[in-house]
Amino acid sequence: MAEDVISARLHARVRRDFPDAAVARGVVGALRVLAVELEDSRQDMERLLAAAVVIAAGDVERFRSAIRLARTDWRDLLMSGELAHGDWPHVLDEELGPR
Numbered sequence: 001m002a003e004d005v006i007s008a009r010l011h012a013r014v015r016r017d018f019p020d021a022a023v024a025r026g027v028v029g030a031l032r033v034l035a036v037e038l039e040d041s042r043q044d045m046e047r048l049l050a051a052a053v054v055i056a057a058g059d060v061e062r063f064r065s066a067i068r069l070a071r072t073d074w075r076d077l078l079m080s081g082e083l084a085h086g087d088w089p090h091v092l093d094e095e096l097g098p099r
Contacts, residue, residue, distance in 0.1 A: 051081025
């Protein structure tokens with residue numbers, strides 16, 4: 001797996017949603033751990049990680065809940081983050097901005 005699995009646009013979204021620098025670092029760290037855990041899903045990693053951030057909407061407890069959901073079933077994470085359907089690349093661009 002690449003050293004930094006978190007895209008620049010996802011980093012920007014985390015900083016925007018979690019303005020406290022320490023909290024943002026914790027979110028990024030948790031996303032990196034989640035990326036390792038979900039590596040075998042063979043799904044677009046940005047899509048999976050972004051789903052957790054989108055679900056959280058800047059709330060740490062909601063983020064923790066999204067991480068638990070991802071560990072239970074990543075498909076449920078995508079459904080909850082509204083990134084489960086064929087239009088997910090467009091939705092991701094809307095949520096994170098263009099690549």
